[in-house]
Amino acid sequence: MTAIAATLPAVYSTPAALRGPRELAASHLKSRELDQFLASIERKAFKVAQIALRHDDDALDAVQDAMLSLVTTYAARPSEEWKPLFYRILENKIRDQQRRRTVRGRVMAWLPVPRAGEDDEDEAWDPLAQAASAEPPPVARLELDEAIGALEQAIGALPARQQQAFLLRNFEGLDVAETATAMGCSEGSVKTHYFRALQALRARLGDFWT
Amino acid sequence: MSEQTPGPGDPQGGFEQRTRQVLEESVQRLDGRTRSRLNQARQRALEAHAARERSPLSWLAGARGRFAPAGAVAVLALLAVVLWDARPGGDAPLAALAEGAAIEDLELLADNDALELAREGDPEFYEWALAEADAAGAPAVGT
Structure with a gap:
């Protein structure tokens, strides 16, 4: 256990005075468990949000907000409960987005139309984003x-x-x-x-x- | 009830399977930008979790969670004692006891000599005081 604690990242060093090696190791395991859980659901969650919102960026925002809410509020709950909890949070985020969109639509009706490409100005170039997705042959x-x-x-x-x-x-x-x-x-x-x-x-x- | 989930031989079951396959395929075909942004979202969430873990407040929150039941029981017990003590017609023995103890403590604190004696300790003085008391047939000092 001490060996595991010694390999923990420095980010966990601050509360060391307050928590023992066992708790630090448990915290590290919890982070890994959360990572695996989020990785396992993120694409399906995005698809669920995308179908409901019919907008990729809004869907991504909803998924990100749901991930944040889950890890900050429910990380301590047993991992078997995470999936239904996550989808409940996601559903609330989707409803929030839909409400926000309604309000935004009303406000935008009174504002000038933005120039094309204006929204993408602050997005950094991402090499992973250029990667091709796994796709079948053209006819199929x-x-x-x-x-x-x-x-x-x-x-x-x-x-x-x-x-x-x-x-x-x-x-x-x-x-x-x-x-x-x-x-x-x-x-x-x-x-x-x-x-x-x-x-x-x-x-x-x-x-x-x- | 008619809302039974269809079995494997049921055409409805085939329909469910087909829709699931198509949706799974659509997930496999998400573009690089979306996959990248999902990965970034996950990393942000994990950073938020790590930051929360680093915060001493999170430890306090955890400790609060761990000790909350014991604390609640202690508070309830104290409340019960206070209410019992303060009931109409009660003789308030606890209050009187606490008041007496407080006065004794104040006197001890105000008495510099007593404090010095208690701090330094003087076994010879205690032996002398005991012998004097025995000789006089009086109760020992401090009893």
Whole structure:
């Protein structure tokens, strides 16, 4: 244990007078656990936010805010609780973004239109951002593009609660109880929202999807 | 209830599987910029967590969490004693006891000689005082 404590980064040195090596090592492990958890959910979380907000930057902001809230407020909770908690926070952030967007829309209606590219001025060049994503060959890609576009559009058209239930159950793989925690409703409501979402998507996307 | 999750042989189950696959594929195809920004967001969150851990206030918050139940019990016990003591018609024995003790403490603190004696300690003086008291048949000094 002492050996582990000796290898801890300097950032943990300040409270050493107050905490023992065991607690420092636990803190280090917690950080690693949080890192792994956030890395495991970040892309799906972004997709959930993107479908709900239909705006990449707003979706990224919502995910970042949700990550911050989780680690500053709920890091001490057992890691099994993190996923439903995270999605509950994310849902609140998405609602905040939607409200903010409504207000922004009203304000912007009274302001002059900004010049193209004005928003990107302060963004630093990022080599990782230039990296190509893993993509299939052109023909398959085209079909997949269509499928993804149609599905995202259909999910985006669902009422908010059905959308949430569908994405958390089907896409993120939460069970009914976890989805109920994330949505802040009963398990019965989750089942109802999910079933209606499936019906609506099936009706909209047709037999091609079965 | 009709909201049963479809089984594997059910066409509805195939539909669910297909939608899941397409969504998974869309996640795999996120562009570099988005992946990079998600990574940055995660790093910021972890930095915030580390900063919170570094703060002595976080230790206090943790200690508060650990000792909160014991502290709450102690406060409740103290409150119960005070309320019992202050009830109408009560003879307030604790208050009188505390008052007497406080006066004794004040006298001891105000008496420089007594303080000096207590600090330095003088076994010969104590032996002499004890012998004097025995000889006089009086109670020993300090009893």
